[in-house]
Amino acid sequence: MSTGTDSSHEITLGVNGTARRVRVPGRRLLSDCLRHDLGLTGTHVGCEHGVCGCCTVLLDGRPVRSCLMLAVTADGHEITTVEGLAGPDGMSPVQRAFGESHALQCGFCTPGFLCTVTALLEENPAPTDEEVLEGISGNLCRCTGYQNIVKAVHRAAELRAEES
Amino acid sequence: MKPPPFEYHAPRDLGEALEILAGAGPRGKVLAGGQSLIPMLNMRIAAPDHLVDINRLGALSSIDAGPGGVTVGALARHAEVERAAPHPLMVQALRLVAHPVIRNRGTVVGSLVHADPAAELPAVLAVLDGSVRLARRAPGASGLPDGVVTRDVPAGAFFTGPMESAAEPGELAVSAFFPALPPRTGTAFREIARRHGDYALAGVCAVVTLDEDLHISAARVGCVGVGPVPVVVDVTEACERRPAATVPWQRVAGAVRERAEPDGDVHASAAYRLHLIGVLAEQAVKDAAREAAG
Numbered sequence: 001m002s003t004g005t006d007s008s009h010e011i012t013l014g015v016n017g018t019a020r021r022v023r024v025p026g027r028r029l030l031s032d033c034l035r036h037d038l039g040l041t042g043t044h045v046g047c048e049h050g051v052c053g054c055c056t057v058l059l060d061g062r063p064v065r066s067c068l069m070l071a072v073t074a075d076g077h078e079i080t081t082v083e084g085l086a087g088p089d090g091m092s093p094v095q096r097a098f099g100e101s102h103a104l105q106c107g108f109c110t111p112g113f114l115c116t117v118t119a120l121l122e123e124n125p126a127p128t129d130e131e132v133l134e135g136i137s138g139n140l141c142r143c144t145g146y147q148n149i150v151k152a153v154h155r156a157a158e159l160r161a162e163e164s
Numbered sequence: 165m166k167p168p169p170f171e172y173h174a175p176r177d178l179g180e181a182l183e184i185l186a187g188a189g190p191r192g193k194v195l196a197g198g199q200s201l202i203p204m205l206n207m208r209i210a211a212p213d214h215l216v217d218i219n220r221l222g223a224l225s226s227i228d229a230g231p232g233g234v235t236v237g238a239l240a241r242h243a244e245v246e247r248a249a250p251h252p253l254m255v256q257a258l259r260l261v262a263h264p265v266i267r268n269r270g271t272v273v274g275s276l277v278h279a280d281p282a283a284e285l286p287a288v289l290a291v292l293d294g295s296v297r298l299a300r301r302a303p304g305a306s307g308l309p310d311g312v313v314t315r316d317v318p319a320g321a322f323f324t325g326p327m328e329s330a331a332e333p334g335e336l337a338v339s340a341f342f343p344a345l346p347p348r349t350g351t352a353f354r355e356i357a358r359r360h361g362d363y364a365l366a367g368v369c370a371v372v373t374l375d376e377d378l379h380i381s382a383a384r385v386g387c388v389g390v391g392p393v394p395v396v397v398d399v400t401e402a403c404e405r406r407p408a409a410t411v412p413w414q415r416v417a418g419a420v421r422e423r424a425e426p427d428g429d430v431h432a433s434a435a436y437r438l439h440l441i442g443v444l445a446e447q448a449v450k451d452a453a454r455e456a457a458g
Contacts, residue, residue: 006169026172026215027205048165049203050266062243062268068202069269072172073195073219116265137360138263 011075015040016084024071031055033071034081042082042111046140053139056112057081063119082111085118093159094118094152103152105143113139117153126157167205170215181218181336182301182312188214190333195219196238199262199270200278216336224338233294233343238274238336242267251342252455253292253351253369257284260353263361276322277337279329282363282389284353290319290394291369291386294342298335314338323393349373350455354448355388356440358431364389365432366440368420370448374456379405383416383449390424390441397423399449408453416449417442 006025013020015038022037029048034040034057046052048067055066058080085092094117097103104110113136120127120135127135132153141149175181185192193212195201196219204210218224218238225239229250236245246258246267254272261267261275261284275285276296289296295316302313317330324330331337345351355367367388375381380403387395402419403411426437 006171009172025169027167027169029166029202029206032166048206050199053263053265056265059268063265064269065199065265067206068199068266070167070172070195070198070202070217072174073198073217075174134360135264138265 009072009075011072013038013071013074014078016080022071026070026072028071029067030057030069030071030074030079031066033074034066034079037071040081040083044108044111046108051140052109052112053116054109054112056115056139058115058119061119061122063116080115080118082114085114092118093163094121094156097152097156097159098149101148101152101155103144103148104141109139109141109143113141113149117156120153121157121160125160127153165206167202168208168211170212173214173216174220175216175218176220178221178223178299178312178336178338179301179310181216181221182299182334183310184214184216185336186301186334188212188216188334192216192333194277194336196274197241197270199266200274200280218336226339231344233292233341235339235341236272237339238271240272242270242272242275245272252345253288253353253371254285254342256351256353257288257369260284260355260364260367266361273337273340276340277329277331279323279325279327279393280363281323281326281392281394282367284355284364284367284369284388286319286323287367287369287386287388287394287396288353289340289342290323290396291371291384292319292343294319294340296322296329296331296337297339297341298331299338300332300335316341319394320396326392345371346373348375348456350452350457352448352451352455354444354451356444366390366426366437366444368441368444368448370445370452372449372452372456374453375405377407378457379407380411380449380453381405383452385420385445385448387420387424387441387445390426390437395423395425397445399445403449408450408457411449413446413450417446420445 044054046054191213195217224237226237228235234250353369355364373382402416428434
Protein backbone atom coordinates (compact mmCIF):
# COMPACT_ATOMS: atom_id res chain seq x y z
CA MET A 1 0.00 0.00 0.00
CA SER A 2 1.14 3.46 -0.77
CA THR A 3 1.62 5.81 2.11
CA GLY A 4 2.05 8.89 -0.07
CA THR A 5 0.39 11.97 1.36
CA ASP A 6 -0.89 13.32 -1.96
CA SER A 7 -1.02 16.98 -1.03
CA SER A 8 -2.69 19.33 -3.49
CA HIS A 9 -0.95 21.66 -5.91
CA GLU A 10 -1.97 24.99 -7.38
CA ILE A 11 -1.41 24.94 -11.14
CA THR A 12 -2.13 27.19 -14.11
CA LEU A 13 -3.12 25.67 -17.44
CA GLY A 14 -3.62 27.64 -20.62
CA VAL A 15 -6.78 25.93 -21.88
CA ASN A 16 -8.10 26.92 -25.31
CA GLY A 17 -6.45 30.30 -24.96
CA THR A 18 -7.61 31.08 -21.43
CA ALA A 19 -5.44 30.81 -18.31
CA ARG A 20 -7.16 28.54 -15.79
CA ARG A 21 -5.97 28.25 -12.20
CA VAL A 22 -6.93 25.06 -10.46
CA ARG A 23 -5.99 23.15 -7.31
CA VAL A 24 -5.41 19.43 -7.86
CA PRO A 25 -3.95 16.46 -6.02
CA GLY A 26 -0.66 15.19 -7.47
CA ARG A 27 -2.31 12.06 -8.81
CA ARG A 28 -5.03 13.90 -10.84
CA LEU A 29 -4.81 12.87 -14.49
CA LEU A 30 -4.94 15.70 -17.01
CA SER A 31 -8.04 14.07 -18.57
CA ASP A 32 -9.86 14.15 -15.23
CA CYS A 33 -8.68 17.69 -14.50
CA LEU A 34 -10.14 18.87 -17.83
CA ARG A 35 -13.43 17.04 -17.33
CA HIS A 36 -14.05 17.29 -13.59
CA ASP A 37 -12.21 20.39 -12.45
CA LEU A 38 -12.70 22.52 -15.56
CA GLY A 39 -15.98 21.07 -16.85
CA LEU A 40 -14.63 20.43 -20.35
CA THR A 41 -16.35 17.10 -20.97
CA GLY A 42 -15.57 17.09 -24.69
CA THR A 43 -12.36 15.22 -23.88
CA HIS A 44 -13.54 11.61 -23.61
CA VAL A 45 -12.04 8.92 -21.43
CA GLY A 46 -12.00 5.40 -22.83
CA CYS A 47 -9.33 2.97 -21.73
CA GLU A 48 -7.21 5.07 -19.35
CA HIS A 49 -4.03 3.32 -20.34
CA GLY A 50 -3.13 4.98 -23.58
CA VAL A 51 -4.56 2.51 -26.09
CA CYS A 52 -7.80 4.03 -27.40
CA GLY A 53 -6.80 7.65 -28.06
CA CYS A 54 -10.21 9.10 -27.07
CA CYS A 55 -8.62 11.48 -24.54
CA THR A 56 -6.13 12.98 -27.03
CA VAL A 57 -5.63 16.74 -26.59
CA LEU A 58 -3.00 19.13 -27.94
CA LEU A 59 -0.21 20.02 -25.52
CA ASP A 60 1.67 23.04 -26.87
CA GLY A 61 0.26 22.11 -30.28
CA ARG A 62 1.28 18.43 -30.24
CA PRO A 63 -1.22 15.62 -29.69
CA VAL A 64 -0.80 13.70 -26.42
CA ARG A 65 -2.87 11.31 -24.34
CA SER A 66 -4.39 13.32 -21.49
CA CYS A 67 -4.94 10.09 -19.51
CA LEU A 68 -1.19 9.44 -19.57
CA MET A 69 -0.19 12.76 -18.12
CA LEU A 70 -0.61 14.23 -14.67
CA ALA A 71 -2.33 17.60 -14.52
CA VAL A 72 0.56 18.92 -12.38
CA THR A 73 3.04 18.05 -15.14
CA ALA A 74 1.03 20.25 -17.53
CA ASP A 75 1.41 23.27 -15.22
CA GLY A 76 2.36 26.30 -17.33
CA HIS A 77 1.62 24.61 -20.67
CA GLU A 78 -0.95 25.39 -23.38
CA ILE A 79 -3.68 22.83 -23.93
CA THR A 80 -6.21 22.68 -26.76
CA THR A 81 -9.22 20.43 -26.31
CA VAL A 82 -11.95 19.65 -28.83
CA GLU A 83 -13.86 22.65 -27.43
CA GLY A 84 -11.03 24.88 -28.64
CA LEU A 85 -10.79 23.65 -32.25
CA ALA A 86 -13.55 25.83 -33.71
CA GLY A 87 -12.60 29.37 -34.72
CA PRO A 88 -14.65 32.57 -34.40
CA ASP A 89 -16.25 31.77 -37.78
CA GLY A 90 -17.46 28.34 -36.75
CA MET A 91 -16.19 24.80 -37.02
CA SER A 92 -12.65 24.11 -38.19
CA PRO A 93 -11.97 22.47 -41.58
CA VAL A 94 -11.23 19.16 -39.81
CA GLN A 95 -14.54 19.30 -37.93
CA ARG A 96 -16.50 20.14 -41.09
CA ALA A 97 -14.76 17.41 -43.08
CA PHE A 98 -15.68 14.81 -40.43
CA GLY A 99 -19.32 15.89 -40.69
CA GLU A 100 -19.38 15.97 -44.50
CA SER A 101 -17.65 12.61 -44.88
CA HIS A 102 -19.76 10.80 -42.26
CA ALA A 103 -16.56 10.07 -40.34
CA LEU A 104 -18.43 9.42 -37.10
CA GLN A 105 -21.33 7.40 -35.85
CA CYS A 106 -21.62 7.24 -32.06
CA GLY A 107 -19.08 10.05 -31.74
CA PHE A 108 -17.29 8.80 -28.64
CA CYS A 109 -13.87 8.61 -30.32
CA THR A 110 -14.40 11.78 -32.37
CA PRO A 111 -12.83 14.40 -30.05
CA GLY A 112 -9.61 12.37 -29.97
CA PHE A 113 -9.61 11.95 -33.75
CA LEU A 114 -10.26 15.66 -34.30
CA CYS A 115 -7.31 16.68 -32.11
CA THR A 116 -5.00 14.07 -33.65
CA VAL A 117 -5.95 15.00 -37.22
CA THR A 118 -5.71 18.76 -36.55
CA ALA A 119 -2.08 18.30 -35.48
CA LEU A 120 -1.38 15.80 -38.26
CA LEU A 121 -2.43 18.29 -40.97
CA GLU A 122 -0.60 21.11 -39.24
CA GLU A 123 2.63 19.10 -39.62
CA ASN A 124 1.81 17.49 -42.97
CA PRO A 125 -0.81 19.49 -44.93
CA ALA A 126 -1.14 16.93 -47.75
CA PRO A 127 -0.61 13.44 -46.32
CA THR A 128 -0.67 10.27 -48.43
CA ASP A 129 -3.04 7.41 -47.57
CA GLU A 130 -0.21 5.66 -45.79
CA GLU A 131 0.69 8.75 -43.77
CA VAL A 132 -2.95 9.17 -42.76
CA LEU A 133 -3.14 5.57 -41.57
CA GLU A 134 0.10 5.94 -39.59
CA GLY A 135 -1.11 9.26 -38.19
CA ILE A 136 -4.44 7.95 -36.90
CA SER A 137 -3.16 4.49 -35.93
CA GLY A 138 -3.23 5.41 -32.25
CA ASN A 139 -6.96 6.23 -32.25
CA LEU A 140 -9.56 3.48 -32.12
CA CYS A 141 -13.05 3.75 -33.61
CA ARG A 142 -15.53 0.89 -33.08
CA CYS A 143 -18.26 2.16 -35.42
CA THR A 144 -17.02 3.49 -38.74
CA GLY A 145 -14.51 0.94 -39.94
CA TYR A 146 -12.16 3.92 -40.51
CA GLN A 147 -12.82 4.29 -44.27
CA ASN A 148 -14.77 7.50 -43.86
CA ILE A 149 -12.31 8.81 -41.27
CA VAL A 150 -9.50 8.43 -43.82
CA LYS A 151 -11.68 10.19 -46.41
CA ALA A 152 -12.38 12.97 -43.92
CA VAL A 153 -8.67 13.55 -43.33
CA HIS A 154 -8.10 14.01 -47.07
CA ARG A 155 -11.21 16.24 -47.31
CA ALA A 156 -9.96 18.33 -44.38
CA ALA A 157 -6.61 18.73 -46.16
CA GLU A 158 -8.53 20.03 -49.23
CA LEU A 159 -10.60 22.44 -47.14
CA ARG A 160 -7.51 23.76 -45.39
CA ALA A 161 -5.76 24.29 -48.74
CA GLU A 162 -8.79 26.06 -50.23
CA GLU A 163 -9.20 28.35 -47.26
CA SER A 164 -5.58 29.31 -46.67
CA MET B 165 -8.15 3.23 -13.19
CA LYS B 166 -6.71 6.20 -11.30
CA PRO B 167 -3.20 6.43 -9.86
CA PRO B 168 -2.86 5.65 -6.15
CA PRO B 169 -1.87 8.59 -3.91
CA PHE B 170 1.79 9.62 -3.86
CA GLU B 171 3.86 12.60 -2.83
CA TYR B 172 4.54 14.58 -6.01
CA HIS B 173 7.90 16.33 -6.44
CA ALA B 174 8.79 18.74 -9.24
CA PRO B 175 12.50 19.52 -8.84
CA ARG B 176 13.91 22.49 -10.76
CA ASP B 177 17.47 21.22 -11.18
CA LEU B 178 19.42 17.99 -11.21
CA GLY B 179 20.85 18.46 -7.70
CA GLU B 180 17.39 18.86 -6.24
CA ALA B 181 16.09 15.83 -8.15
CA LEU B 182 18.95 13.64 -6.91
CA GLU B 183 18.46 14.84 -3.34
CA ILE B 184 14.78 13.87 -3.43
CA LEU B 185 15.60 10.52 -5.04
CA ALA B 186 18.30 9.85 -2.43
CA GLY B 187 15.77 10.57 0.33
CA ALA B 188 13.04 8.46 -1.26
CA GLY B 189 15.28 5.44 -1.94
CA PRO B 190 13.33 2.37 -3.09
CA ARG B 191 10.02 4.16 -2.44
CA GLY B 192 10.75 6.74 -5.14
CA LYS B 193 10.05 6.58 -8.87
CA VAL B 194 11.10 8.91 -11.67
CA LEU B 195 8.44 10.33 -14.00
CA ALA B 196 9.70 11.41 -17.44
CA GLY B 197 7.35 10.82 -20.42
CA GLY B 198 5.06 8.62 -18.34
CA GLN B 199 3.82 6.56 -21.29
CA SER B 200 4.61 3.32 -19.45
CA LEU B 201 4.64 4.52 -15.84
CA ILE B 202 1.24 6.24 -15.85
CA PRO B 203 -0.61 3.18 -17.24
CA MET B 204 1.15 1.17 -14.51
CA LEU B 205 -0.04 3.70 -11.92
CA ASN B 206 -3.56 3.72 -13.40
CA MET B 207 -3.68 -0.07 -13.21
CA ARG B 208 -2.09 0.02 -9.74
CA ILE B 209 0.79 -2.18 -10.87
CA ALA B 210 3.10 0.53 -9.51
CA ALA B 211 2.47 2.43 -6.28
CA PRO B 212 5.49 4.57 -5.40
CA ASP B 213 5.31 6.79 -2.30
CA HIS B 214 7.29 9.52 -4.03
CA LEU B 215 6.99 10.49 -7.67
CA VAL B 216 9.85 12.65 -8.91
CA ASP B 217 8.74 14.50 -12.05
CA ILE B 218 11.86 15.45 -14.04
CA ASN B 219 9.93 17.29 -16.79
CA ARG B 220 11.20 20.67 -15.57
CA LEU B 221 14.87 19.70 -15.91
CA GLY B 222 15.17 21.29 -19.35
CA ALA B 223 18.94 20.67 -19.47
CA LEU B 224 18.19 16.96 -19.88
CA SER B 225 16.38 17.35 -23.22
CA SER B 226 19.55 17.60 -25.32
CA ILE B 227 20.37 15.43 -28.33
CA ASP B 228 24.11 15.71 -29.09
CA ALA B 229 25.45 14.00 -32.19
CA GLY B 230 29.25 13.85 -32.28
CA PRO B 231 31.72 11.86 -34.43
CA GLY B 232 31.79 9.07 -31.81
CA GLY B 233 28.05 8.74 -31.39
CA VAL B 234 24.86 10.27 -30.08
CA THR B 235 24.15 11.28 -26.51
CA VAL B 236 20.45 11.53 -25.75
CA GLY B 237 19.33 13.32 -22.60
CA ALA B 238 16.72 11.87 -20.25
CA LEU B 239 14.01 14.26 -21.43
CA ALA B 240 14.49 13.90 -25.20
CA ARG B 241 11.14 12.66 -26.49
CA HIS B 242 10.91 9.82 -29.03
CA ALA B 243 9.39 12.23 -31.58
CA GLU B 244 12.17 14.80 -31.10
CA VAL B 245 14.88 12.20 -31.61
CA GLU B 246 13.02 10.81 -34.63
CA ARG B 247 12.91 14.32 -36.14
CA ALA B 248 16.55 15.10 -35.31
CA ALA B 249 17.50 11.74 -36.90
CA PRO B 250 20.95 11.58 -35.31
CA HIS B 251 21.48 7.84 -35.95
CA PRO B 252 19.97 5.64 -38.70
CA LEU B 253 19.18 2.64 -36.48
CA MET B 254 17.53 4.83 -33.84
CA VAL B 255 15.23 6.30 -36.48
CA GLN B 256 14.36 2.85 -37.86
CA ALA B 257 13.53 1.68 -34.32
CA LEU B 258 11.63 4.79 -33.26
CA ARG B 259 9.18 4.42 -36.16
CA LEU B 260 8.18 1.09 -34.58
CA VAL B 261 7.73 2.44 -31.04
CA ALA B 262 3.99 2.59 -30.23
CA HIS B 263 2.04 5.34 -32.07
CA PRO B 264 3.08 8.87 -33.09
CA VAL B 265 0.98 10.41 -30.30
CA ILE B 266 2.71 8.26 -27.66
CA ARG B 267 6.08 9.23 -29.15
CA ASN B 268 5.29 12.90 -28.55
CA ARG B 269 5.59 12.29 -24.80
CA GLY B 270 7.64 9.12 -24.35
CA THR B 271 11.39 9.44 -23.90
CA VAL B 272 14.25 7.35 -25.28
CA VAL B 273 16.01 7.06 -21.92
CA GLY B 274 12.70 6.22 -20.23
CA SER B 275 12.22 3.30 -22.63
CA LEU B 276 15.69 2.04 -21.71
CA VAL B 277 15.15 2.27 -17.95
CA HIS B 278 11.71 0.66 -18.30
CA ALA B 279 13.67 -2.28 -19.80
CA ASP B 280 10.75 -4.06 -21.41
CA PRO B 281 12.28 -7.07 -23.23
CA ALA B 282 9.70 -6.58 -26.01
CA ALA B 283 10.69 -2.94 -26.59
CA GLU B 284 12.80 -1.77 -29.52
CA LEU B 285 15.20 0.76 -27.98
CA PRO B 286 16.85 -1.57 -25.44
CA ALA B 287 17.77 -3.88 -28.34
CA VAL B 288 19.21 -0.92 -30.26
CA LEU B 289 21.36 0.14 -27.30
CA ALA B 290 22.47 -3.48 -26.84
CA VAL B 291 23.35 -4.21 -30.47
CA LEU B 292 25.33 -0.96 -30.73
CA ASP B 293 27.11 -1.60 -27.41
CA GLY B 294 25.92 1.74 -26.05
CA SER B 295 25.66 2.78 -22.44
CA VAL B 296 23.47 4.57 -19.93
CA ARG B 297 24.76 7.30 -17.61
CA LEU B 298 23.40 7.08 -14.07
CA ALA B 299 23.73 9.97 -11.63
CA ARG B 300 23.30 10.05 -7.88
CA ARG B 301 23.94 12.46 -5.09
CA ALA B 302 27.37 12.34 -3.46
CA PRO B 303 27.52 13.78 0.04
CA GLY B 304 30.03 16.65 0.03
CA ALA B 305 33.19 16.49 2.12
CA SER B 306 32.93 18.34 5.43
CA GLY B 307 31.55 21.81 4.87
CA LEU B 308 31.16 21.40 1.10
CA PRO B 309 27.80 21.17 -0.66
CA ASP B 310 26.61 17.84 -2.00
CA GLY B 311 27.90 16.91 -5.42
CA VAL B 312 26.82 14.60 -8.21
CA VAL B 313 28.59 11.39 -9.16
CA THR B 314 27.88 9.51 -12.35
CA ARG B 315 28.66 6.05 -13.67
CA ASP B 316 28.32 4.73 -17.21
CA VAL B 317 26.80 1.28 -17.43
CA PRO B 318 27.31 -0.61 -20.72
CA ALA B 319 24.15 -2.03 -22.28
CA GLY B 320 25.30 -5.60 -21.61
CA ALA B 321 25.21 -4.92 -17.86
CA PHE B 322 22.35 -2.41 -17.84
CA PHE B 323 19.48 -4.77 -18.70
CA THR B 324 19.31 -7.21 -15.80
CA GLY B 325 15.89 -8.82 -16.31
CA PRO B 326 12.39 -8.19 -17.61
CA MET B 327 11.53 -4.59 -16.62
CA GLU B 328 14.70 -4.49 -14.53
CA SER B 329 17.77 -2.37 -15.07
CA ALA B 330 21.00 -1.68 -13.23
CA ALA B 331 19.67 1.71 -12.07
CA GLU B 332 19.60 1.57 -8.28
CA PRO B 333 17.30 3.38 -5.87
CA GLY B 334 18.45 6.99 -5.63
CA GLU B 335 19.91 6.96 -9.14
CA LEU B 336 18.65 8.89 -12.13
CA ALA B 337 19.42 7.88 -15.73
CA VAL B 338 20.50 11.25 -17.12
CA SER B 339 21.50 10.21 -20.64
CA ALA B 340 22.22 7.34 -22.98
CA PHE B 341 25.04 7.02 -25.49
CA PHE B 342 24.52 5.30 -28.86
CA PRO B 343 27.87 4.72 -30.66
CA ALA B 344 28.19 5.88 -34.27
CA LEU B 345 28.50 3.33 -37.07
CA PRO B 346 31.80 2.49 -38.76
CA PRO B 347 32.16 3.19 -42.52
CA ARG B 348 30.36 0.90 -45.03
CA THR B 349 27.87 -0.09 -42.34
CA GLY B 350 24.13 -0.46 -42.71
CA THR B 351 21.34 -1.06 -40.23
CA ALA B 352 17.79 -2.38 -40.27
CA PHE B 353 14.93 -3.18 -37.91
CA ARG B 354 12.31 -5.82 -38.67
CA GLU B 355 9.50 -6.90 -36.39
CA ILE B 356 6.13 -8.61 -36.39
CA ALA B 357 3.34 -7.27 -34.19
CA ARG B 358 -0.29 -8.38 -33.93
CA ARG B 359 -1.46 -4.81 -34.52
CA HIS B 360 0.30 -1.70 -35.74
CA GLY B 361 1.95 0.00 -32.76
CA ASP B 362 1.66 -2.97 -30.42
CA TYR B 363 4.64 -4.55 -28.79
CA ALA B 364 6.22 -6.97 -31.25
CA LEU B 365 5.85 -10.74 -30.98
CA ALA B 366 9.48 -10.78 -32.05
CA GLY B 367 11.84 -8.30 -33.64
CA VAL B 368 15.42 -8.06 -34.87
CA CYS B 369 17.71 -5.11 -35.43
CA ALA B 370 20.88 -5.66 -37.42
CA VAL B 371 24.17 -3.84 -37.90
CA VAL B 372 26.22 -5.05 -40.86
CA THR B 373 29.65 -3.85 -42.03
CA LEU B 374 31.04 -4.69 -45.48
CA ASP B 375 34.67 -4.81 -46.55
CA GLU B 376 35.98 -3.16 -49.72
CA ASP B 377 34.86 -6.13 -51.83
CA LEU B 378 31.35 -5.86 -50.36
CA HIS B 379 31.75 -9.07 -48.37
CA ILE B 380 30.19 -9.06 -44.89
CA SER B 381 33.03 -8.39 -42.45
CA ALA B 382 30.91 -7.92 -39.32
CA ALA B 383 27.26 -8.59 -38.52
CA ARG B 384 25.44 -8.31 -35.22
CA VAL B 385 21.77 -8.62 -34.42
CA GLY B 386 19.77 -7.52 -31.39
CA CYS B 387 16.63 -9.57 -30.75
CA VAL B 388 13.43 -8.38 -29.11
CA GLY B 389 10.84 -10.50 -27.33
CA VAL B 390 12.82 -13.74 -27.15
CA GLY B 391 14.34 -13.57 -23.68
CA PRO B 392 14.27 -11.67 -20.39
CA VAL B 393 16.64 -9.02 -21.81
CA PRO B 394 17.62 -8.01 -25.37
CA VAL B 395 19.56 -10.88 -26.95
CA VAL B 396 22.61 -9.82 -28.96
CA VAL B 397 24.09 -12.37 -31.35
CA ASP B 398 27.25 -11.90 -33.39
CA VAL B 399 26.50 -13.62 -36.70
CA THR B 400 29.73 -12.61 -38.47
CA GLU B 401 31.01 -16.19 -38.53
CA ALA B 402 27.67 -17.55 -39.74
CA CYS B 403 27.85 -15.09 -42.68
CA GLU B 404 31.20 -16.67 -43.67
CA ARG B 405 32.58 -13.32 -44.95
CA ARG B 406 30.54 -13.72 -48.10
CA PRO B 407 28.62 -11.10 -50.06
CA ALA B 408 24.98 -11.01 -49.01
CA ALA B 409 23.92 -12.85 -52.18
CA THR B 410 25.72 -16.07 -51.18
CA VAL B 411 25.42 -16.06 -47.39
CA PRO B 412 24.09 -19.38 -46.03
CA TRP B 413 21.00 -17.84 -44.44
CA GLN B 414 19.93 -21.06 -42.75
CA ARG B 415 23.16 -20.91 -40.77
CA VAL B 416 22.50 -17.29 -39.74
CA ALA B 417 18.95 -18.09 -38.66
CA GLY B 418 20.21 -21.13 -36.78
CA ALA B 419 22.83 -19.13 -34.92
CA VAL B 420 20.16 -16.68 -33.76
CA ARG B 421 17.63 -19.36 -32.82
CA GLU B 422 20.29 -21.11 -30.74
CA ARG B 423 20.57 -18.07 -28.48
CA ALA B 424 16.85 -17.21 -28.26
CA GLU B 425 14.75 -18.43 -25.33
CA PRO B 426 11.25 -17.20 -26.11
CA ASP B 427 8.23 -17.80 -23.89
CA GLY B 428 4.81 -18.64 -25.27
CA ASP B 429 1.74 -16.62 -24.39
CA VAL B 430 -1.76 -15.90 -25.67
CA HIS B 431 -0.34 -13.97 -28.63
CA ALA B 432 2.14 -16.53 -29.94
CA SER B 433 3.64 -19.85 -28.94
CA ALA B 434 7.32 -20.15 -28.04
CA ALA B 435 7.87 -22.29 -31.14
CA TYR B 436 6.34 -19.65 -33.41
CA ARG B 437 8.48 -16.90 -31.86
CA LEU B 438 11.58 -19.08 -32.34
CA HIS B 439 10.63 -19.54 -36.00
CA LEU B 440 9.99 -15.81 -36.42
CA ILE B 441 13.27 -14.70 -34.90
CA GLY B 442 15.27 -16.68 -37.48
CA VAL B 443 13.20 -15.36 -40.39
CA LEU B 444 13.40 -11.77 -39.12
CA ALA B 445 17.18 -12.07 -38.53
CA GLU B 446 17.69 -13.12 -42.17
CA GLN B 447 15.54 -10.24 -43.41
CA ALA B 448 17.17 -7.66 -41.14
CA VAL B 449 20.74 -8.71 -42.01
CA LYS B 450 19.86 -8.66 -45.74
CA ASP B 451 18.31 -5.18 -45.39
CA ALA B 452 21.30 -3.89 -43.44
CA ALA B 453 23.78 -5.36 -45.95
CA ARG B 454 21.86 -3.70 -48.79
CA GLU B 455 21.98 -0.37 -46.95
CA ALA B 456 25.71 -0.80 -46.26
CA ALA B 457 26.36 -1.38 -49.96
CA GLY B 458 24.63 1.97 -50.56
